[in-house]
Amino acid sequence: MSxxxxxxxxxxxxxxxxxxxxxxxxxxxxxxxxRLRGGEMGSLPALLGLVVLYVVFGLxxxxxxxxxxxxxxxxxxxxxxLLAMGLVFVLxxxxxxxxxxxxxxxxxxxxxxxxxxxxxxxxxxxxVGVAVGALIGFVMGCLVAYLGIPSFVVTLxxxxxxxxxxxxxxxxGGSVPVRDEVLRGLAIKxxxxxxxxxxxxxxxxxFALLSLRQYRVQVARDxxxxxxxxxxxxxxxxxxxxxxITGLLNxxxxxxxxxxxxxxxxxxxxxVALLVLWTFVLGRTAxxxxxxxxxxxxxxxxxxxxxxxxxxxxxxxxxxxxxxxAGVMAASYSGKVSPSSGGxxxxxxxxxxxxxxxxSLFGGRGKAINAVIGGVVIAVIANGLGLLSQASWIxxxxxxxxxxxxxSVDAISRRRRSAAGI
Amino acid sequence: MSEYPLTGEPEGSAPVTGEPLLELRGVNKSFGVVHxxxxxxxxxxxxxVTALVGDNGAGKSTLVKVIAGIYGRDDGDxxxxxxxxxxxxxxxxxxxxxxxxxxxxxxxxxLDIVQNMFLGREEKNGLALDxxxxxxxxxxxxxxxxxxxxxxxxxxxxxxxxGQRQTVAIAKAVLWNSRIVLLDEPxxxxxxxxxxxxxxxxxxxxxxxxxxxxxxxxxxxVFEVAxxxxxxxxxRVAADVPxxxxxxxxxxxxxxxxxxxxxxxxxxxxxxTV
Numbered sequence: 001m002s003x004x005x006x007x008x009x010x011x012x013x014x015x016x017x018x019x020x021x022x023x024x025x026x027x028x029x030x031x032x033x034x035r036l037r038g039g040e041m042g043s044l045p046a047l048l049g050l051v052v053l054y055v056v057f058g059l060x061x062x063x064x065x066x067x068x069x070x071x072x073x074x075x076x077x078x079x080x081x082l083l084a085m086g087l088v089f090v091l092x093x094x095x096x097x098x099x100x101x102x103x104x105x106x107x108x109x110x111x112x113x114x115x116x117x118x119x120x121x122x123x124x125x126x127x128v129g130v131a132v133g134a135l136i137g138f139v140m141g142c143l144v145a146y147l148g149i150p151s152f153v154v155t156l157x158x159x160x161x162x163x164x165x166x167x168x169x170x171x172x173g174g175s176v177p178v179r180d181e182v183l184r185g186l187a188i189k190x191x192x193x194x195x196x197x198x199x200x201x202x203x204x205x206x207f208a209l210l211s212l213r214q215y216r217v218q219v220a221r222d223x224x225x226x227x228x229x230x231x232x233x234x235x236x237x238x239x240x241x242x243x244x245i246t247g248l249l250n251x252x253x254x255x256x257x258x259x260x261x262x263x264x265x266x267x268x269x270x271x272v273a274l275l276v277l278w279t280f281v282l283g284r285t286a287x288x289x290x291x292x293x294x295x296x297x298x299x300x301x302x303x304x305x306x307x308x309x310x311x312x313x314x315x316x317x318x319x320x321x322x323x324x325x326a327g328v329m330a331a332s333y334s335g336k337v338s339p340s341s342g343g344x345x346x347x348x349x350x351x352x353x354x355x356x357x358x359x360s361l362f363g364g365r366g367k368a369i370n371a372v373i374g375g376v377v378i379a380v381i382a383n384g385l386g387l388l389s390q391a392s393w394i395x396x397x398x399x400x401x402x403x404x405x406x407x408s409v410d411a412i413s414r415r416r417r418s419a420a421g422i
Numbered sequence: 423m424s425e426y427p428l429t430g431e432p433e434g435s436a437p438v439t440g441e442p443l444l445e446l447r448g449v450n451k452s453f454g455v456v457h458x459x460x461x462x463x464x465x466x467x468x469x470x471v472t473a474l475v476g477d478n479g480a481g482k483s484t485l486v487k488v489i490a491g492i493y494g495r496d497d498g499d500x501x502x503x504x505x506x507x508x509x510x511x512x513x514x515x516x517x518x519x520x521x522x523x524x525x526x527x528x529x530x531x532x533l534d535i536v537q538n539m540f541l542g543r544e545e546k547n548g549l550a551l552d553x554x555x556x557x558x559x560x561x562x563x564x565x566x567x568x569x570x571x572x573x574x575x576x577x578x579x580x581x582x583x584x585g586q587r588q589t590v591a592i593a594k595a596v597l598w599n600s601r602i603v604l605l606d607e608p609x610x611x612x613x614x615x616x617x618x619x620x621x622x623x624x625x626x627x628x629x630x631x632x633x634x635x636x637x638x639x640x641x642x643x644v645f646e647v648a649x650x651x652x653x654x655x656x657x658r659v660a661a662d663v664p665x666x667x668x669x670x671x672x673x674x675x676x677x678x679x680x681x682x683x684x685x686x687x688x689x690x691x692x693x694x695t696v
Contacts, residue, residue: 038581223557224574284550289533293541296532303528304542364532417580 039416057384067253081375084353086322094363104327105342137320141313190263295364449498476654521595585616655680
């Protein structure tokens with residue numbers, strides 16, 4: 001508007017013009033620091049914690065930084081990352097799913113039984129597992145959304161009940177082996193190095209192209225946008241991370257001279273694919289936008305015409321389906337499904353992973369990448385403490401303390417946000 | 423008029439005569455034995471701010487909800503552009519281009535301004551959201567209301583002041599080429615400067631040709647922006663008058679006693695009917 005009528009002088013003084021001007025790197029950095037101070041921490045605490053953990057464990061044990069152990073770490077983190085990614089959806093609503101670990105166990109049992117007892121191919125087994133997961137999530141979601149039972153109680157009941165289901169399916173003291181080439185190969189086989197390089201380069205190239213295209217659209221339509229240097233820095237950072245990880249994992253990490261182990265474990269592309277999928281769904285689709293809206297202000301979402309109950313049910317279904325994949329991944333790592341699969345501390349590890357990575361327990365804030373970063377932190381703690389051959393009680397205490405620390409960071413950030421109004 | 427340009431010359435206060443955009447005639451509404459609205463006539467004119475005033479319990483909220491389609495009518499007509507329309511719910515009203523901005527603004531703090539303005543009605547490009555179009559449209563709408571947003575339309579709503587949040591809520595209502603906007607106590611929780619902003623915005627909406635209904639307790643606000651005042655007293659319309667023909671104290675009397683001099687309800691309605 002070029003004309004400003006005289007009555008609106010004061011209003012315009014306060015709404016002091018949209019800063020559509022090209023911001024430079026300094027402004028972007030100042031902005032970022034401001035957001036951090038306002039409690040918008042994201043994954044930064046987790047990344048800093050990861051650096052500290054690597055330094056501490058690296059100094060304490062010379063095997064920790066070895067390539068063999070680092071590749072092992074990727075496989076160990078896989079199941080936690082998948083489960084945590086699923087939990088992000090439920091946490092975004094401000095709900096919780098305490099049964100996710102056991103749900104994974106039940107689904108993996110169905111998968112294993114479909115393959116072993118019914119001679120189905122692996123993909124049918126996985127589909128059966130995911131379908132069972134979706135069904136469990138559907139029932140829990142309906143109980144939470146339509147009956148109004150707190151999710152804490154519903155999922156605690158399923159946590160107990162589903163352990164009984166696994167016992168019934170497998171039998172006391174028994175276990176179902178997972179020997180399928182493909183499924184077992186997820187954890188123990190590696191991608192040929194050349195394919196790994198091609199995949200890595202394709203990922204970097206696609207990311208760079210999409211980033212640049214988005215920037216071009218933003219410039220062409222004169223929308224708010226980050227400084228161009230920041231776009232380049234982000235592309236560079238992603239390229240560095242992807243290529244360094246690929247390079248390291250493509251080296252021979254065998255400790256025996258006549259036996260070669262090289263390549264990226266198959267777990268990693270599975271995680272990356274799901275990470276890309278859920279990042280797209282959460283960030284770029286109407287469904288994802290509505291999920292954030294329901295988590296931020298359910299009443300506002302309802303008034304905007306969003307079916308809040310349906311959002312809840314679908315979020316629980318995605319969470320449980322991801323739990324199914326996590327359960328299959330865990331079975332692939334251990335080579336079997338047993339009545340204790342998915343029990344114990346599996347769920348708390350996953351909740352810890354999501355929260356450590358920067359997903360808020362209060363709803364409305366979180367991303368799929370948070371779960372992956374947090375999952376790596378949890379896996380590093382478990383792996384590092386294991387290498388130090390500490391008694392297992394220390395593992396529990398440390399992991400519990402880290403979860404509490406992450407929840408504290410979350411709560412403090414939230415208070416700072418409401419104080420700063422961000 | 424079928425469409426309103428986003429940027430236009432302020433038309434000033436339109437004359438009182440002319441076709442009302444929206445009109446209720448003889449509307450009654452009861453909840454059980456409680457007769458809340460008695461033969462209410464209410465009209466909204468394009469390009470004018472109609473203030474709806476009344477004491478607590480006078481029926482303002484009920485009338486707004488009837489207009490919004492949340493409550494049905496027991497009897498009476500609902501006319502839009504002079505033609506009777508059937509209104510069976512909020513969706514029908516939304517389709518007519520009537521938007522209500524409620525007192526609790528119904529914004530999501532964790533989303534930014536653009537995301538809030540398009541919530542539930544996102545522009546899509548295939549499966550993905552069309553962020554560029556949404557941002558451009560949000561910016562156009564805010565610009566057409568002479569709102570220069572604080573720093574960026576990509577700012578989180580939680581970081582906005584009360585007046586700015588109200589502005590976003592109003593802009594959200596205007597975004598869909600609305601014909602009528604109902605504002606429920608838009609300045610109730612605001613400071614002096616922020617009230618100023620919102621009142622300016624209300625005036626600008628009317629100058630763009632929209633019919634604006636302002637529900638308010640604040641007589642200063644009402645006299646500042648309203649072209650017409652409709653006063654409710656115990657569920658009846660005590661007066662429907664142009665603002666320039668009444669004084670502050672007359673309106674207060676209409677609100678508290680239902681009559682003022684020659685204006686208002688003739689007899690004490692508490693004894694006349696019920």
